Amino acid sequence: MKLQEWLVNGGAEGLDWLQLEDFPDTGRGVKTLRPLKSKDVVLTIPGSFLWTADVATSDPVIGTVIRSVEPPLSVEDILAVFLLFIKSCKTGYDGRRAHVELLPTSYTASIFFSDEELEICSGSSLYHLTQKLKQQIRDDYIQLLTKLFSKHPDLFPLESFTQDDYVWALCTIWSRGMDFQLPDRQFRCIAPFADMLNHSLDVELCHAYDPQLNRLQILAGKDYKIGEQVFINYGSVPNNRLLRLYGFILLDNPHDSYDLVLTTNSQAPLYSQKVALLESIGLHVNSTFSLKLKDPLPLNVLQYLRIQRLTSSEISTMPARHGAKDRVSARNEAEILKALDKACKDLLSGFGISLEELEEKTDSGAYQEGSNAWAAAHVSISEQKILKATLQKVKELLALVVCANCGKESNKRCSRCRKVVYCGADCQKSHYKEHKAFCKAASE
Numbered sequence: 097m098k099l100q101e102w103l104v105n106g107g108a109e110g111l112d113w114l115q116l117e118d119f120p121d122t123g124r125g126v127k128t129l130r131p132l133k134s135k136d137v138v139l140t141i142p143g144s145f146l147w148t149a150d151v152a153t154s155d156p157v158i159g160t161v162i163r164s165v166e167p168p169l170s171v172e173d174i175l176a177v178f179l180l181f182i183k184s185c186k187t188g189y190d191g192r193r194a195h196v197e198l199l200p201t202s203y204t205a206s207i208f209f210s211d212e213e214l215e216i217c218s219g220s221s222l223y224h225l226t227q228k229l230k231q232q233i234r235d236d237y238i239q240l241l242t243k244l245f246s247k248h249p250d251l252f253p254l255e256s257f258t259q260d261d262y263v264w265a266l267c268t269i270w271s272r273g274m275d276f277q278l279p280d281r282q283f284r285c286i287a288p289f290a291d292m293l294n295h296s297l298d299v300e301l302c303h304a305y306d307p308q309l310n311r312l313q314i315l316a317g318k319d320y321k322i323g324e325q326v327f328i329n330y331g332s333v334p335n336n337r338l339l340r341l342y343g344f345i346l347l348d349n350p351h352d353s354y355d356l357v358l359t360t361n362s363q364a365p366l367y368s369q370k371v372a373l374l375e376s377i378g379l380h381v382n383s384t385f386s387l388k389l390k391d392p393l394p395l396n397v398l399q400y401l402r403i404q405r406l407t408s409s410e411i412s413t414m415p416a417r418h419g420a421k422d423r424v425s426a427r428n429e430a431e432i433l434k435a436l437d438k439a440c441k442d443l444l445s446g447f448g449i450s451l452e453e454l455e456e457k458t459d460s461g462a463y464q465e466g467s468n469a470w471a472a473a474h475v476s477i478s479e480q481k482i483l484k485a486t487l488q489k490v491k492e493l494l495a496l497v498v499c500a501n502c503g504k505e506s507n508k509r510c511s512r513c514r515k516v517v518y519c520g521a522d523c524q525k526s527h528y529k530e531h532k533a534f535c536k537a538a539s540e
């Protein structure tokens with residue numbers, strides 16, 4: 097049975113005017129055979145066709161054993177087992193098998209990069225997360241092997257449930273899964289045929305799951321002419337994530353970010369009070385912050401660090417609801433900015449290849465466009481640019497809290513440029529030679 101036939105017979109709509117096709121930039125995608133107006137319903141897939149954890153756990157053949165695993169499997173692992181099970185079946189499940197047969201046989205996510213390719217972005221969050229992911233996959237596979245596959249070889253023959261097969265299934269889920277926040281739960285699914293749609297930021301977000309009608313719909317995210325490729329928008333995904341989960345990047349991706357991880361040691365003084373303060377402003381003690389070129393130092397990073405470094409007298413005198421939106425004290429502000437300054441410098445020095453060198457290499461075509469090395473280089477360039485912008489912002493703020501000459505906490509601004517502070521006239525005089533050109537430029 098063909099995928100389209102299975103879907104149409106079961107009530108899917110839209111397949112009459114949609115066709116799979118290979119496109120030069122994106123690879124296989126979907127083209128429209130009729131003009132579409134923005135917001136037209138393009139495709140409707142009834143819920144019964146979706147790959148979901150619920151469908152897997154209620155499957156008459158493997159549902160019971162999947163449900164019996166303790167601790168319960170993650171949604172991702174349930175879907176991976178389900179995909180591999182259908183892939184291994186020789187009979188039955190005709191429609192789902194037709195779908196699996198159309199899935200890519202290999203992927204280009206960063207876990208498949210050679211060591212040499214990955215080294216190009218060493219120091220980046222992509223590099224660290226890719227290494228972590230590889231280890232996580234090995235650990236998770238061993239768990240599945242011991243808790244499920246080796247206990248039921250009749251259902252999960254080991255030759256079809258190898259670690260490579262598991263990685264294939266995970267990459268299928270990462271690159272084709274759709275996530276929806278429903279009122280009562282998070283919902284993850286793979287929607288046959290809708291999963292053939294490629295990503296573009298030039299279209300509106302246009303995919304939705306309706307829990308009442310139990311169906312997934314794709315609307316046109318813009319107007320389309322006959323023969324054009326229909327896209328959906330995967331969301332505000334930065335290149336480091338696109339490469340890790342989907343295996344491609346977008347040039348000049350406006351959503352690029354550096355993921356800054358902040359944590360606090362549970363032995364730190366006043367730990368529980370600080371955790372409570374963080375939670376009162378919606379922050380978790382282990383938080384990841386997206387630094388972006390447009391906003392390289394978000395307020396919530398400053399709030400987190402201000403709270404992290406509060407002294408007991410600052411905590412007791414801080415007005416309720418203050419939320420550390422403004423500086424708490426000169427000492428606190430100087431301390432967090434110095435820490436950030438050092439962190440940015442350390443992170444930047446951790447990159448294996450500098451921004452300048454990578455830019456020269458990409459400009460001169462040293463990495464073939466579209467190759468893994470080229471994609472890794474672009475991710476590193478973007479992350480380093482963001483960190484440099486963060487460092488610049490930190491320096492500007494630091495110049496307003498510590499004396500430009502001696503580094504002591506101060507608040508007397510240069511009366512001309514108002515961009516630096518001094519602790520007194522002596523320091524201002526000693527620093528004048530160094531400050532002169534900056535002061536002139538800054539006050540023009």
Ligand SMILES: C[S@@+](CC[C@H](N)C(=O)[O-])C[C@H]1O[C@@H](n2cnc3c(N)ncnc32)[C@H](O)[C@@H]1O
Pocket residue numbers: 121122123124125199200271272291292293294295296341342343344
């Ligand atoms: C949901 S699938 C889309 C269908 C896929 N092209 C296929 O042939 O099965 C997502 C995958 O399509 C590719 N893709 C999607 N959008 C892309 C884009 N704008 N540029 C390049 N590749 C893209 C990536 O390989 C990604 O992992």
